[in-house]
Amino acid sequence: MSLTLWLLPLLASSVLSIEMTFELQEHEVQCFHETLPKDKKITLEYQVISGGHFDIDCHMLSPNSENLYKQQRKQYDTFHHKTTEAGEYTFCFSNEFSTFAHKTVYFDLDIGEDDMLPPGEDNGDGAHATALTQLESSAYAIHEALRLVVDYQNHHRLKERIGREVAEYLCTRVQNWSIGQTVLIIFVAFGQVFMLRKLFDKPAARMGGKVGI
Amino acid sequence: GINAEYGKQWYQRRVRGVLNYYTNYYYKSNLSSTRMPTMYQWFYLLLLCPAFSALYFHMWETDVKCFVEEVPDETMISGKYKVEVYEEKTEQFIAKAGVGMHVDIKDPEKKTILSKYYTNEGQFVFTTHTPGEHYICLSPNSTRWFTGGNRLRVHLNIDVGEHANDYKQIQAKEKLSELQLRVRQLLEQVEQITKEQNYQRTREERFRFTSETTNNRVLWWAVAQTSILIVVGAWQMRHLKGFFEAKKLV
Numbered sequence: 389m390s391l392t393l394w395l396l397p398l399l400a401s402s403v404l405s406i407e408m409t410f411e412l413q414e415h416e417v418q419c420f421h422e423t424l425p426k427d428k429k430i431t432l433e434y435q436v437i438s439g440g441h442f443d444i445d446c447h448m449l450s451p452n453s454e455n456l457y458k459q460q461r462k463q464y465d466t467f468h469h470k471t472t473e474a475g476e477y478t479f480c481f482s483n484e485f486s487t488f489a490h491k492t493v494y495f496d497l498d499i500g501e502d503d504m505l506p507p508g509e510d511n512g513d514g515a516h517a518t519a520l521t522q523l524e525s526s527a528y529a530i531h532e533a534l535r536l537v538v539d540y541q542n543h544h545r546l547k548e549r550i551g552r553e554v555a556e557y558l559c560t561r562v563q564n565w566s567i568g569q570t571v572l573i574i575f576v577a578f579g580q581v582f583m584l585r586k587l588f589d590k591p592a593a594r595m596g597g598k599v600g601i
Numbered sequence: 602g603i604n605a606e607y608g609k610q611w612y613q614r615r616v617r618g619v620l621n622y623y624t625n626y627y628y629k630s631n632l633s634s635t636r637m638p639t640m641y642q643w644f645y646l647l648l649l650c651p652a653f654s655a656l657y658f659h660m661w662e663t664d665v666k667c668f669v670e671e672v673p674d675e676t677m678i679s680g681k682y683k684v685e686v687y688e689e690k691t692e693q694f695i696a697k698a699g700v701g702m703h704v705d706i707k708d709p710e711k712k713t714i715l716s717k718y719y720t721n722e723g724q725f726v727f728t729t730h731t732p733g734e735h736y737i738c739l740s741p742n743s744t745r746w747f748t749g750g751n752r753l754r755v756h757l758n759i760d761v762g763e764h765a766n767d768y769k770q771i772q773a774k775e776k777l778s779e780l781q782l783r784v785r786q787l788l789e790q791v792e793q794i795t796k797e798q799n800y801q802r803t804r805e806e807r808f809r810f811t812s813e814t815t816n817n818r819v820l821w822w823a824v825a826q827t828s829i830l831i832v833v834g835a836w837q838m839r840h841l842k843g844f845f846e847a848k849k850l851v
Contacts, residue, residue, distance in 0.1 A: 406656050408759065409669040420658050436665045492669060497656070527783045534790045541797050545671065548801070559815040567820035570829060577833040581840055588848060 403500035403535070409437070409544075412444070412483045413490045419480040424499060426474040431498040432457070434481070435464045435546050438553055440489025445495040451475025461485070494546055655681075655758040662750030665740040672761055673800035674732040676793070679765035680704075680758065682739065684721045687752040694720050694754040702755075703740045709733025718742055726765070732800045762796075763789035 412418055424430065436442045443461040450456050450473065457467045457479075473478070481493050613719060660666055670678055684702055685694035704725050706715040714735075717728055741753055766789060772782050845851045 405695070406758075408656075408757075409671070411667050411669070418658065420656050451784050463814065519794065523780065527780065527787065530787055531783070534787065534794065537794055538790070538797075541801075543805075545797070545801065548804055548808070549671065552804065552811065555808060555811045559811050559818065562815055562818050562822070566818065566826070570826055570830075573826065573829055574833065577837055581837055584841065585844060588844075588850075 391585055403498050405498050407494070407496040409492060409494040411490060411492050412439075412481060414486045414488055417480055417482045417483050417484060418493075419478055420495075421476050421478050422497065424471050424474065424477050426471055428471045430469050430471060430477075432467045432469075432479060432495065433465070433498075434493060434495040437492050437494055437546055437549055439491030440486055442491075442550065444491060444493055445485070446479065447482075448477065448479040450477060454501060496542075524565075609765055610714065655756050657754055657756040660741075660753050660755060662741050662753060665738055667738040667754070667756075668734055668759065669734050669736055670759065670761055671734045672729055672732065672788045673796040676762050676796065678724065678735065678737075678762075679724070679726040679760045680737060681724045682719075682722070682758070683756040684741065685754040685756075687754070700751075700753070701742050705736075705738040705740070705741050707736040707738075714743050732803065762793040 389458055406422070408420075410418065432448060434444070434446055436444050442463045442464075445460045446462065446465070447458040448456045448467065448469075450471075452473070452475075456477075459465055461552055479495075479497075481495070483489075537594075634674050658666075672678065682702060683696070684700055686697045686700050687694050698721060701718055701720045702723060704715060704723070705713065706725070706727060708714050708729070709731050710733075713723060717725070719725070737759065739755065739757075763786070766786075768782060768786060771777070771785065777785060842851075
């Protein structure tokens with residue numbers, strides 16, 4: 389009996405998390421749909437991790453096509469909402485404003501954190517007021533803490549990825565431009581001399597007969 | 602490691618999510634201790650619940666959709682999808698046996714590690730051997746040459762690391778109690794965190810290497826370009842001086 393009671397708080401406060409990283413081409417809109425029940429706290433978090441100016445449009449619609457959230461050209465944002473009706477929720481990412489930058493977008497939809505208390509805490513009847521043992525509640529607390537750790541790790545990973553991509557892009561850009569500049573210097577140097585010589589050659593040929601030296 | 606043993610199911614997250622939903626229902630209907638469902642009844646509930654209610658999106662028959670997963674090495678990634686085709690007559694999405702998906706998975710070195718055709722409902726599992734970004738691309742097996750075609754609805758769920766474990770199977774195989782199973786799950790979670798931290802270390806090394814390379818490049822190219830400028834300038838002066846003297850202009 390106590391085992392199943394113990395299982396309940398684990399299930400009750402567990403958060404279902406859907407996270408995905410996908411590629412979005414230019415002028416493209418990508419929509420995701422999820423069926424959600426009523427009275428659920430959901431959190432949508434997204435971040436652009438590569439491409440162009442690292443910005444994207446995002447909007448979220450309720451089952452009644454009501455606009456819950458709409459932001460344009462954001463690099464990172466979090467949106468909390470408590471669902472007022474059950475049904476199909478849609479959230480879309482749009483790269484339509486971009487002409488040639490395809491982007492990689494990461495999003496994380498957290499469903500859960502319902503306000504249900506674990507049994508044994510705030511119960512009217514004492515029939516199933518079996519308190520969780522220390523061990524069980526510790527295990528649960530550790531689980532929740534680790535979930536937070538994973539969350540922070542993920543954020544760190546994304547930020548590091550963005551920084552690293554910029555650094556690598558800078559590295560190749562420096563190389564390419566330097567090679568280009570060197571070639572240009574040499575080309576211009578020889579070109580200048582050549583043009584100058586050409587300027588003096590023709591008149592000398594023309595004047596050849598007149599000067600008579 | 603431990604990950605390699607376990608099966609293909611992705612129950613852990615699904616179980617929690619679905620049982621969470623049903624827990625709401627049971628708890629709010631004022632359940633007394635005598636009517637509390639046992640563990641077996643929870644699993645029967647699982648059978649009753651919809652088989653697959655994950656995130657879904659739409660795509661055309663000729664499209665290719667790619668997802669990226671940046672993971673450390675020796676990590677299990679499990680993906681499950683379901684494809685439905687839009688039928689214009691009924692204006693609904695229905696599952697057709699003929700419409701399948703080609704799943705193409707590339708490792709960070711752009712080498713293909715999985716390339717298979719699946720039917721309209723499929724599942725793929727693989728363990729990464731190199732840390733980095735893995736590309737999971739889904740493309741419907743279409744015979745069309747032009748863009749467009751039928752509109753498809755794809756339900757997709759990708760689980761990474763310890764979320765890809767089948768804890769029900771582990772419990773049955775190793776005969777663990779609830780607490781032991783929970784501890785096992787915590788151990789796996791911690792192992793995953795450790796792997797990620799280690800991977801983070803290698804990424805920062807790469808970042809540092811890139812920054813140092815840029816620094817070196819900027820320095821040496823600046824030196825090289827300055828010396829080329831000086832050399833070329835000197836050559837120009839010498840050459841033109843000789844040229845003008847030959848032309849008897851100086």
